[in-house]
Amino acid sequence: MEINTDAQKIEEILTRSVDTIYPNKEKFEELLKSGKQLRIYMGIDATADYIHLGHSTNYIMLKRLHNLGHKIIVLIGDFTAMIGDPSDKTSARVQLTKEQVQENLKTFKEQIGKILNFEDTENPIEFRFNSEWLEKLTFKDAVELASHFTVQRMLERDNFEKRIAENKPLYVHEFFYPLMQGYDSVALDADVEIGGTDQTFNMLAGRTLLKQYKNKEKIVVAGTLLENPITGEKLMSKSLGTGIGLNETPNEMFGKVMALPDEVIIQCFIDCTYLKMDEIEKITQQMKEGTNPRDFKLQLAVELVKMYHGENEAQKAKEYFINTFSKKQTPDEIIELKPTENNIVAVLLEAGFVDSSSDARRSIEQGGVKVNEQKIDSFDYEVDVGDVVQKGKRFFVKIV
Structure with a gap:
């Protein structure tokens, strides 16, 4: 496989959406310019059933590296998801069952495939699961892994120190998570691992193990x-259930982007789109000179919806948003619902506008629910055929 060593493309990889490179930028640059095909991976635990824009940053980086000809591995942490990553957590994660993990995994490849080309036959992207090797480890193997780390090093994690200071439980199994994620690097014989800054401790554990087991230095x-x-x-968190999922409908995605605070517009352009940096710099300058941030947020929303749903859907979502929210119109196309009950609480639940009956009641109490553009203040309200039910600014359903 011929490797592209274009200096400009390599510089973008080294600088765009990058916080820190270990051991340093120069070593990674040297490898990228060497012409050698590198084995590069990113891991993600299946702790939820969606991929969000926060993950897209690293998948876009993988796409750029794949375009240069490097071997890309998408690693799914189906085994580690059952343990729970303690990174950036002030309490232990809830451990998932194997069945819950499998349910979450159903559309992962399809969602990631919106960025990475799994159909490439010339330089196929590998899609792996860490249960392939972690399930085979014996207790003896686990003890051997643990022997490469001290308790002091494990306690260097800020969140562990904080939990101890606050007298919150810190479980022994949480120490095993970075060992397992670190062993992924050994099993994959990786040259490079990519992840968010919240994964630095775990990724460096892999760097330690790869050096110990194979005398190999991982970037x-x-x-x-x-x-x-x-x-x-x-802005995005699977564990908190927040963020903008790649599996969102065009209108949902567009509306959520428009709801982002103005101060994150530039970072989203840099981390989540393919827009060139010189264009982003122009936007930054125009915002400093006083241009309304909403104009650029509209551009960002169009850009993102186009990436995941195509140009046509992006323009339709923009029109829907402007008509519905800017012009205060009810959208022309509304999802229809034939509810099993006509009670407003049941309708909100069946429409998927709320997660629970208490959530529905709270929305009604706060004045966030309308029927035919009139606010509803009763939990006992009954809808009729032809009514248009609205929750908040973006969710509409027509009763049939």
């Missing part, structure tokens, strides 16, 4: 996380 690329620069909060 670790810690990518930037999508965070609000003012609050420091993550």
Whole structure:
């Protein structure tokens, strides 16, 4: 396989959406310019059934590397998902059953395939599961893995230190997570691992193990996380159930992008789109000069929906958004629902607008539910055929 060593493309890989490279940028640059095909992977645990824009940052990086001719491996942590990654957590994760993990996995490849080309036969992308090797490890193997790390090193994690200081439980099995994720690097014989900065500890554990087991130096690329620069909060989180999923409908995706705070627009252009950096710099300058951020947020929303649903759907979603929210119109095309019950709480549940009856009641109490553009304040309200039920600004359903 011929490897592309174009200096400009390599520079984009080394700098765009990158926080830190271990051991350093120069070593990775040297490898990328060597002409050698590198084995590069990113792992993701199946702790939810969707991939969000935060993950897309690293998959876009993998796409750029695949375009240069490198061997790309998408690793699914089906085994590690049953343990739970303690990274950036102030309490232990809930452990998932094998059945829950398998359910979450059903559309993973399809969603990731919106970015990576799994149909490429010339340089096929591998799709692997870490249960292939982790399920085969014996207790003796686990003890051998653990012997490469000290308790002091494990306790270097900020969240572990915080939990101890706050007298919160810290379970022994949580120490095994970085060992298992680290062993993935050994099993895959990886040259490079890519992940978010929240995965740095785990990725460096893999770097340690690969050096110990195979005397091989792995490059670790810690990518930037999508965070609000003012609050420091993550914009996307599977464990918190927040973010914009790649499996969202065009209208949902567009509306959620428009709901993002203005201060994250530029970072989303950099991390989540293919827009060239010089174009993004122009947008940055125009925002500094006072151009309404909404104009660029519309551009961002179109760009993202186009990436995952195509140009036609992106334009339709833009029109829907402008007509529905900017012009305060009810959309022309509304999902229809034939409810099993006519009670407004049941309708909201069946339409998928809320997660529970209490959530529905809370929305009604807060004035967030309308029928035929009139606010509803009763939990006992009964809808009729032909009524248009609205929750918030973006969710509509017509009763049939």
